[in-house]
Amino acid sequence: MHHTIFLAAALLIGLAGPAAAADPGRPAAYWKVSDERLSFELAKLSVPRRAAGAEYHETMEFSHGGEGLDSAVKYRSADHEVFATVYVYYPSFADTGVQAIATDQAIRANSSSSPARSLGTAVASAAGKPAVAVTSEYDHYLGNLFSKAAFIKAGRWMLKVRVSGPEARSAEVKAVMTALLDGLRFDGKTQPASATPISADECSSTDRPDAKSVQDDDALPAYGMLATFDAAGQPGANAPRGDRTPLLARIGRNWCRTTLTVGKDRITMLQATGDGRGDGLGGDSALLVLINDGGGVIEVVRMAKEQRYVLLNHRIAEVDVLASYDALPSVAQIGRLFAEPAGVRARVRLKPNGNTELDLPTPAKKAPRTARADLPPG
Numbered sequence: 001m002h003h004t005i006f007l008a009a010a011l012l013i014g015l016a017g018p019a020a021a022a023d024p025g026r027p028a029a030y031w032k033v034s035d036e037r038l039s040f041e042l043a044k045l046s047v048p049r050r051a052a053g054a055e056y057h058e059t060m061e062f063s064h065g066g067e068g069l070d071s072a073v074k075y076r077s078a079d080h081e082v083f084a085t086v087y088v089y090y091p092s093f094a095d096t097g098v099q100a101i102a103t104d105q106a107i108r109a110n111s112s113s114s115p116a117r118s119l120g121t122a123v124a125s126a127a128g129k130p131a132v133a134v135t136s137e138y139d140h141y142l143g144n145l146f147s148k149a150a151f152i153k154a155g156r157w158m159l160k161v162r163v164s165g166p167e168a169r170s171a172e173v174k175a176v177m178t179a180l181l182d183g184l185r186f187d188g189k190t191q192p193a194s195a196t197p198i199s200a201d202e203c204s205s206t207d208r209p210d211a212k213s214v215q216d217d218d219a220l221p222a223y224g225m226l227a228t229f230d231a232a233g234q235p236g237a238n239a240p241r242g243d244r245t246p247l248l249a250r251i252g253r254n255w256c257r258t259t260l261t262v263g264k265d266r267i268t269m270l271q272a273t274g275d276g277r278g279d280g281l282g283g284d285s286a287l288l289v290l291i292n293d294g295g296g297v298i299e300v301v302r303m304a305k306e307q308r309y310v311l312l313n314h315r316i317a318e319v320d321v322l323a324s325y326d327a328l329p330s331v332a333q334i335g336r337l338f339a340e341p342a343g344v345r346a347r348v349r350l351k352p353n354g355n356t357e358l359d360l361p362t363p364a365k366k367a368p369r370t371a372r373a374d375l376p377p378g
Contacts, residue, residue: 030068031059037185040088042068042352043157044188047086051179053077053172054084054163062089062294063316069352070294070316075176082165084176087158091295092350093314094158095232095251096134096151097198098270098288098297103149103160105268106293107138116141123195126152127184132192135177139167146170148177155190156230156350158295196232196253200270203256210333211325214308217345217361220321223310224346224358226282226301227319250284250301260289260331262338267291269334283310286328298337300329311342321346 032039038056039046049056054075063070075084100121107116119137126133133150141147147164161180165173186192233249255270270288286309287300297314309328313320322342349357 029066031071031073038073040068040071043088043154044186044190045088045154045157045159046185046187047073047180048183051075051084051183052175054082054176054179067317075180077165077172082163082169082172082176084161084163084180086180087160087162087294089158089160089294090156090317090350090352091158091297091314092156092227092317092319092348093231093295093297093299093312094153094156095196095198096153096158096193097196097253098251098290099151099158099160099293099295100134100136100149101198101200101257101268101270102290102297103151103293104136105290107141107147107149109266111140111142114140114143116147121197123197124150124181126150126181127186127192128182129192131195133161133181134195134197139170146173148173150177150181151195152184153193153196153232154186155234156352157190159184160293193232196251198253198255198270200255200257203258203271206258206271206331208328208330211309211327211329214324214326216306216308216324219306219308219324220346220360222282222303222306223321223324224348224360226303226310227312227321227346227348228350228356228358229282231285231299250282252284255288258331260335262335269331287334289334298334300325302328313344317350319348319350320344321348 030040030042032041036049037046038049054077057074057076060072060074061070069090072085072087076082104118116138117140119139121134121136123131124133124135125131133152135148135150138147141164144167145164146167147162150161152159161177163173163177229247231249231251233247252272254273256273258269258271260267260269268290272286283301283303285299286302289298291297295314295316299312299314301310301312303310309325310321311323313322322344345361347359
């Protein structure tokens, strides 16, 4: 399961574009299929054509049709009872720990009539590198399925691997997952980052007053620049031109979680506890609302220097600056965004080649214009 958009969440401006129709008849142009492997040139990675008892079946797209930013390779066993998918997508917010929690939310929502049971989270090797994948296991998924998931971050690319099959064939499911992870290859400079599991117990209290919205247009260039940076950090890749100082993560590792109820949907919200908080350039992540399992995240970033909290809307290859506040928004305030969407104040577009475009409003007409098209790779 991938890219499940919770219906109430779609009320947010620019949350997600329409999904492109899949073309299972032939592999998409950016996937090259040989007798032994499938290669994805944009990310310079490849996957095996066969993994234990499963074999390549088809490729799919979910959004950004023809751009290769949101695609998948599907596998199945000869009897179609064990099935697997390798998702490769380019979200503006990419973190293995956050994606594992977002997918957990989607798995439970998809299996609500027969609740899936989590069997735990771990860290695994992939592509010949130790401890680069966050993994999770479930049984009773969709009634009687055993399911495994794995999450790998490489640059701004996210890879999610899902394998499912009858519970009686759990050993086969595990073997397919191991073969897919072991068979991954990264042939370019971009290599898998260390896995980053997240601990998130229930929040003891989430009650606080509403924050005051601040219309600080003079700070928009700084907020837009913040939105170009990788929230999970990257060694030098996002540093200002000529400065190879590693960009530190603004995502901490210690969070508490609460559930935001919007209509019939239950959406996971993570709040930084203070311990293990990130120390990224310009700010740190204080609040995350996990909109879907394909990179859709509402992030509230604490800007210590400006004494502001900035609301960012992340999705595939884009991030919008929506609002800024004088304090951390309340849970109720975040919930109201789904009924009263905030307007887009600035927009960042990410390119797989590392280029970044930042659109800011002009002072006179408040219409978007491209401020810089050659920002540092992000």
